[in-house]
Amino acid sequence: xxxxxxAIFLENRSGRLAxxxxxxxxxxxxxRAMSLADTSDFGILRLIVNDTENARRxxxxxxxxxxxxEVVVVEVxxxxxxxxxxxxxxKKADLNIEYMYAFTxxxxxxxxxxxxxxxxxxxxxxxxKAGIRLLSGExxxxx
Amino acid sequence: MIYNEEYETLPREALEAxxxxxxxxxxxxxxxRVPYYRAKMDEAGVAPGDIRTLADISRLPFTTxxxxxxxxxxxxxxxxxxxxxxxxxxxxxxxxxxxxxYTKRDIGIWAELMTRCLSAAGATQKDIIHNAYGxxxxxxxxxxxxxxxxxxxxxxxxxxxxxxxxxMLMRDFRSTVLLCTPSYALNLAEAMLDMGIDPKEMALxxxxxxxxxxxxxxxxxxxxxLGLKAIDIYGLSEIIGPGVAVECVEEQHGLHxxxxxxxxxxxxxxxxxxxxLGEKGELVFTTLTKEAFPxxxxxTKDFSRLITSPCTCGRxxxxxxxxxxxxxxxxxxxxxxxxxSQIEHVLISVEGVEPHYQIIVERxxxxxxxxxQVEVSDSIFSDEVKKLEGLAKTIQKEIKDLLGVSCKIKLxxxxxxxxxxxxxxxxxxxRKI
Numbered sequence: 193x194x195x196x197x198x199a200i201f202l203e204n205r206s207g208r209l210a211x212x213x214x215x216x217x218x219x220x221x222x223x224r225a226m227s228l229a230d231t232s233d234f235g236i237l238r239l240i241v242n243d244t245e246n247a248r249r250x251x252x253x254x255x256x257x258x259x260x261x262e263v264v265v266v267e268v269x270x271x272x273x274x275x276x277x278x279x280x281x282x283k284k285a286d287l288n289i290e291y292m293y294a295f296t297x298x299x300x301x302x303x304x305x306x307x308x309x310x311x312x313x314x315x316x317x318x319x320x321k322a323g324i325r326l327l328s329g330e331x332x333x334x335x
Numbered sequence: 336m337i338y339n340e341e342y343e344t345l346p347r348e349a350l351e352a353x354x355x356x357x358x359x360x361x362x363x364x365x366x367x368r369v370p371y372y373r374a375k376m377d378e379a380g381v382a383p384g385d386i387r388t389l390a391d392i393s394r395l396p397f398t399t400x401x402x403x404x405x406x407x408x409x410x411x412x413x414x415x416x417x418x419x420x421x422x423x424x425x426x427x428x429x430x431x432x433x434x435x436x437y438t439k440r441d442i443g444i445w446a447e448l449m450t451r452c453l454s455a456a457g458a459t460q461k462d463i464i465h466n467a468y469g470x471x472x473x474x475x476x477x478x479x480x481x482x483x484x485x486x487x488x489x490x491x492x493x494x495x496x497x498x499x500x501x502x503m504l505m506r507d508f509r510s511t512v513l514l515c516t517p518s519y520a521l522n523l524a525e526a527m528l529d530m531g532i533d534p535k536e537m538a539l540x541x542x543x544x545x546x547x548x549x550x551x552x553x554x555x556x557x558x559x560x561l562g563l564k565a566i567d568i569y570g571l572s573e574i575i576g577p578g579v580a581v582e583c584v585e586e587q588h589g590l591h592x593x594x595x596x597x598x599x600x601x602x603x604x605x606x607x608x609x610x611x612l613g614e615k616g617e618l619v620f621t622t623l624t625k626e627a628f629p630x631x632x633x634x635t636k637d638f639s640r641l642i643t644s645p646c647t648c649g650r651x652x653x654x655x656x657x658x659x660x661x662x663x664x665x666x667x668x669x670x671x672x673x674x675x676s677q678i679e680h681v682l683i684s685v686e687g688v689e690p691h692y693q694i695i696v697e698r699x700x701x702x703x704x705x706x707x708q709v710e711v712s713d714s715i716f717s718d719e720v721k722k723l724e725g726l727a728k729t730i731q732k733e734i735k736d737l738l739g740v741s742c743k744i745k746l747x748x749x750x751x752x753x754x755x756x757x758x759x760x761x762x763x764x765x766r767k768i
Contacts, residue, residue, distance in 0.1 A: 199718030201711045203748050229720045234711075234746050236718055257716045257749050290719050308718070 193316050193326040194262040196244045197306070201257040202228075202235040212237065215254055221247045224335055225306060227293035238293070240265075240306070242333045263308050264315055265327040270296060270303045278305065278324055285318045287311065297335065304332075338454035338486075339447065342595045343650045350651060354598055355389050357623035362386055362395070365629055368413040371406055372631065392598065392621060393609045397632045403433040403573065412436050412627055419627050423572050424472045435474075435572050436627040442481065444624060448578035448593050449482020455591065455648070456543045456566040457584040458512050460487030463538075465505050467515035467523075468546065469495040469757050474576030475546050479514045482578065488512070495519070495756045498526045509538040517549040517557060517565070518759035521690055524560035525754075535562040541584070543568050545577055547758045548637075548658050550676045552683035554587075556690050567657055573633050574620050580655055589642040589654025596624050599655060600632070601640055604662065615640040617662065618655065636662040666696055666762060668703045671740045675761040678707055681733045687714035688730070691752045698766040705742040707734070710749050 202208045209228070216223065225240040241247045244260065251258045268274035275294075282289065288310035296303045304327065309315040319326060337343050345353070363383040365372045376382065379396045386392065402411070409416065419436040437445065458464065464483040468475030476494055483490040491508060493501055495515075502523065505513070513520065520542055527534045539561060545568035557565045569590050570577035579597055580590035592599045600619040601610045610616045618637045622629045638661070642654040660674030667673070675694055682688050688709060695706040709730065717723055727744040735741055753760065 197718070199716070201716050201723075201746070201748060203746075203751070231720060231724065234723070236720060236723070238718055255748070255750050257711050257713055259713065259716045259718055261718045 193264065193320065193328060194312060195240060195265045195306075195327065195329045195332050197238055197240050197261050197263045197308075198244060198248050198251075199259045199261060200237045200239070200251060202237055204230070204232070204234060209237070211254075212251065212256070215250055216241065216247060219246060219250050221250075224332055225293070225295045225304070227291075227306075229291065240332055244333075261308065262312055263306050264312060264319065265332050266305045266307060266319065267302045267325040267327060268305055270301055274303060275305060278319075281319065281322045281324065282307075282315070285314075287315050287318065336454045336457070336459065337649060338451045343451065343591075343652065345595070345651055347651060350594060351389060353595060354623060357595075358389065358392065358598060358621065359383070359386055361621075361623055361625075361629055362631065365413060365631060369411055371402070371410060375402075389598070392600065392632065395621075395631050397607065397619065397634050398630050399634050400433060400573070400636075404431045407431050408434040409436065411630075413629060414438060414627050421477075422472075423474045423477075423576065425572060432472075433573060438626040441575070441626050441628075444596060445478060445575050445578060446481035446485040448575065448596065449478055450485040451593065452568050452578050452581035453482055453486050453488070453512070453543065455581045455583045455650075456512070456541050456568075457564070458483075458486060458488060458541065458543075462486075462488045462512045463491065463508055463510045464488045464512040464514060465491045465493060465501070465508070465510035465539075467493055467495060467501060467513065467519060468577070473757075474570070474572040475516075475757075478570070478576035478578060479543075483512075483514075498523065498756070499530065502527055502530060502532060505539070506532065506537060511538050511540050513539050513542040513561070513563065515542070515544065516546045516755065516757055516759070517544040517553055518547060518755035519757060520544055520557050520561060520565070521553075522754045522756070524557070525689075525691075534560060537561070539563045541566060543581070545569055548660055548664065548674070548676050550659055550680040550683070551657070552680050553676075553690055556683050569655070569658060571635060573630055574622060574635075575625065579620065582657075583646065583648035583650065585648040586646055589646075589656055591646070591648075591650045591652040591654050592641075594652045597622055599641060599653065602634075604638070607634075612641055612643055615656070618658070638662065664762065666694070666705070666764070668696065668705050668740050668742075671738060673705070673738055673740060677738055678734060679761075681737055682707075682709060682730065685726070685730055685733065687712065688726075691754070692761070693752050694762045696762065696764045696766055703766065705740065706745050707742050708745045708747045708752060710752060711746045712749060 222242045229236045290308040375396045381394045421437040424432040470476030570579040580592040598621040601616040618635045637658045639655045659676040
């Protein structure tokens with residue numbers, strides 16, 4: 193129930209983001225979800241794509257620093273309180289979130305929240321036990 | 336192995352007697368033949384006959400790069416050009432180039448000194464020596480070349496640049512000894528990995544690295560990455576070129592100065608007064624046997640000290656401590672002296688940080704600012720901002736602890752810092768003073 197995410201180091205220079213998306217487009221790699229964490233000096237681009245291994249390889253070949261991490265993708269109802277319920281569970285279990293970001297699905301009925309936990313295996317156990325639906329890698333890559 | 340057993344193991348007393356004899360005849364010759372030196376000595380009130388002991392050398396005036404420039408190109412030569420068989424010159428990036436010349440005998444001595452150095456590093460005639468020092472006006476390439484040939488080894492005169500081809504040749508020829516600058520050695524290691532070649536698959540066993548200051552941590556990094564023993568060699572064209580001093584493979588601690596040909600002194604960096612043996616200061620050399628271009632008390636601007644304790648290798652020559660800074664490279668940041676090699680030392684000590692760095696100095700208002708750019712390699716990258724910021728803070732703190740200067744750490748993308756093909760450019764000083 194863990195999903196692979198790639199992270200790319202970026203200096204704050206104009207055009208870097210366009211360069212990365214261009215490289216991925218050229219190889220026919222589709223971006224499923226993304227978030228950009230930025231500081232005054234650098235940024236970290238996090239992507240979930242339909243072909244992690246390929247994306248990692250082509251970006252590395254182009255000289256980028258690329259890391260792979262595992263994240264949890266949680267499905268929540270796309271209505272008020274959908275996210276609050278999940279966060280309550282996380283809070284009760286005292287799980288540490290390193291960061292999170294969200295995106296909605298085409299249907300518009302459910303939203304997907306991507307969590308990076310400090311202890312991912314414990315988090316998966318607790319969420320599954322609480323009846324929260326987690327998406328598998330295949331499901332996310334195929335969205 | 337000791338190449339010239341007779342001279343390299345001379346008892347101190349005999350060595351000093353030889354030095355005095357050679358010094359006296361060298362000073363006499365220079366005084367008689369070079370009007371510029373004669374005028375300087377007259378002004379200082381010292382005549383060749385006043386040099387009765389080695390300590391009397393402190394009565395002689397210093398020679399600086401400025402003196403060399405003033406006499407551009409051949410003003411300080413002691414022989415007519417028809418006896419000069421080779422000219423070398425500095426790059427002249429900081430002004431007029433400095434020009435040096437050699438007679439046939441000078442070239443022979445230089446070749447022997449380089450042979451001694453290669454032997455001290457453990458090389459023999461069975462070795463295949465990949466010489467990536469630049470050939471041309473720079474003394475590195477040809478100096479090392481003649482020494483390696485004199486040793487009887489197989490020399491690959493590859494010179495600088497075209498890194499990929501160098502690696503291919505090094506692999507195919509099964510080269511065992513690498514000669515280049517330390518920064519280029521790291522560049523080679525990195526390029527090998529990029530080409531999918533494990534540096535440890537090379538046949539390299541020893542590297543003789545010089546022509547720029549490098550830290551002890553840098554040595555460990557090079558040894559780890561290339562799987563060889565890294566030996567420091569010292570020299571400068573004004574004295575002869577590479578081969579003035581070298582580490583022995585036995586100790587790798589301090590560089591044996593070829594004292595039968597050069598007389599080292601350590602002087603106070605500001606007052607220029609001679610310092611007692613063992614104290615740290617500016618390194619000064621007087622040549623003892625040079626024919627075409629001898630120098631008297633040449634101020635190297637390199638900082639070092641002399642180690643007088645006996646060495647396990649058996650050489651009786653004093654050792655000079657590894658030069659980790661030149662006064663030319665020294666930055667003064669808000670009144671504090673900073674050498675790039677000190678920053679390098681800190682960077683390499685932080686786990687995973689690659690030794691590719693650059694220092695940018697600027698002035699905001701009346702305040703100096705120093706930015707150290709560090710490349711983010713796979714081993715230090717994290718998808719979490721706080722971890723990367725934590726790393727930058729750690730480096731910043733270590734530098735502050737060591738140097739007492741605050742700096743900004745800028746994390747940059749891999750390969751964004753220019754790679755060296757010879758002497759690395761570590762500092763960009765944008766201050767307009």
